[in-house]
Amino acid sequence: MTSIQIDDGTAKALAVIAKSRHMTVEEYLRLLVTNDMRLWENNSAAEFDRELEPLLFDGPSLPAQFSRADMYADHD
Numbered sequence: 001m002t003s004i005q006i007d008d009g010t011a012k013a014l015a016v017i018a019k020s021r022h023m024t025v026e027e028y029l030r031l032l033v034t035n036d037m038r039l040w041e042n043n044s045a046a047e048f049d050r051e052l053e054p055l056l057f058d059g060p061s062l063p064a065q066f067s068r069a070d071m072y073a074d075h076d
Contacts, residue, residue: 006014011025018028043051 018025
């Protein structure tokens with residue numbers, strides 16, 4: 001068996017969530033990992049790109065000379 005280290009707050013939150021679902025923390029984590037793996041296994045890179053496409057910004061590009069300093073020009 002492998003162990004992982006997490007902060008106390010995360011451990012308490014996991015315990016509360018698992019208990020509310022009538023599961024052990026180990027069962028709950030296994031469920032999370034299994035569900036996450038299914039999402040990734042069922043989506044190809046092309047499908048992922050198609051899902052992100054509606055979120056793309058279709059507006060003007062920033063000028064070529066735009067710099068990080070320009071973003072903070074109004075504060076010091």
